[in-house]
Amino acid sequence: xxxxxxxxxxxxxxxxxxxxxxxxxxxxxxxxxxxxxxxxxxxxxxxxxxxxxxxxxxxxxxxxxxxxxxxxxxxxxxxxxxxxxxxxxxxxxxxxxxxxxxxxxxxxxxxxxxxxxxxxxxxxxxxxxxxxxxxxxxxxxxxxxxxxxxxxxxxxx
Amino acid sequence: xxxxxxxxxxxxxxxxxxxxxxxxxxxxxxxxxxxxxxxxxxxxxxxxxxxxxxxxxxxxxxxxxxxxxxxxxxxxxxxxxxxxxxxxxxxxxxxxxxxxxxxxxxxxxxxxxxxxxxxxxxxxxxxxxxxxxxx
Numbered sequence: 087x088x089x090x091x092x093x094x095x096x097x098x099x100x101x102x103x104x105x106x107x108x109x110x111x112x113x114x115x116x117x118x119x120x121x122x123x124x125x126x127x128x129x130x131x132x133x134x135x136x137x138x139x140x141x142x143x144x145x146x147x148x149x150x151x152x153x154x155x156x157x158x159x160x161x162x163x164x165x166x167x168x169x170x171x172x173x174x175x176x177x178x179x180x181x182x183x184x185x186x187x188x189x190x191x192x193x194x195x196x197x198x199x200x201x202x203x204x205x206x207x208x209x210x211x212x213x214x215x216x217x218x219x220x221x222x223x224x225x226x227x228x229x230x231x232x233x234x235x236x237x238x239x240x241x242x243x
Numbered sequence: 244x245x246x247x248x249x250x251x252x253x254x255x256x257x258x259x260x261x262x263x264x265x266x267x268x269x270x271x272x273x274x275x276x277x278x279x280x281x282x283x284x285x286x287x288x289x290x291x292x293x294x295x296x297x298x299x300x301x302x303x304x305x306x307x308x309x310x311x312x313x314x315x316x317x318x319x320x321x322x323x324x325x326x327x328x329x330x331x332x333x334x335x336x337x338x339x340x341x342x343x344x345x346x347x348x349x350x351x352x353x354x355x356x357x358x359x360x361x362x363x364x365x366x367x368x369x370x371x372x373x374x375x376x377x378x
Contacts, residue, residue: 191300200272201268205265205269206337206372208337
């Protein structure tokens with residue numbers, strides 16, 4: 087079971103996305119570069135306030151070809167979609183504790199990009215959320231998000 | 244078709260919701276791509292309330308002819324309102340459904356002011372996505 091924010095965890099997500107026929111079916115054709123900027127905050131057990139992690143995701147014709155952490159912040163102009171969110175929100179989504187769409191509609195996740203593509207392929211969001219929140223087994227070495235004592239929580243979802 | 248100036252789609256300074264930001268970007272991109280849509284937008288005057296009932300998220304879209312302003316919440320009085328599940332609203336924007344039919348089927352609640360009866364249909368015509376490959 088891979089721990090959150092590890093290469094193994096990113097690979098597990100990538101594999102789940104690529105094995106899901108609904109992701110393939112609902113994805114736009116073509117190549118899309120997606121940047122997720124996860125900003126550390128006081129509520130996160132994993133990313134302290136002031137720290138930033140950039141995730142680069144590359145989709146081509148419904149397949150996730152790349153899912154990696156970038157050391158330096160890449161230029162925004164290189165991406166068709168940018169998602170910016172606090173680490174605690176990212177972790178709660180990964181733990182299945184908050185709804186991805188709710189977080190998006192309420193402004194906890196800032197989304198920039200071609201909304202026409204996002205709306206046309208809205209069903210894809212559900213599939214991606216499912217991979218993060220329900221399918222991948224995640225190890226939480228410092229405890230699951232929202233756990234008051236911070237005790238390690240091996241429970242996956 | 245007559246050339247028409249850009250119609251700015253403005254996000255209210257106090258708007259913090261993701262729904263408002265999504266609608267603002269969506270409308271801006273729809274208008275940027277199509278003179279026909281800009282002409283339609285310039286002829287639209289009225290205030291629309293849009294609510295995703297299952298997520299308790301609302302925005303107000305104010306069509307003013309020379310600009311469109313988006314704000315959070317229900318800032319009436321409205322010329323029309325459209326309320327329903329997030330999925331039903333998405334289908335509407337995707338162009339896979341029609342506000343009148345969805346209202347009759349009970350999947351959306353659509354209201355309009357007597358003096359602006361067709362406003363929801365005109366807004367839908369402006370906002371809905373064109374079939375893939377067309378704008």
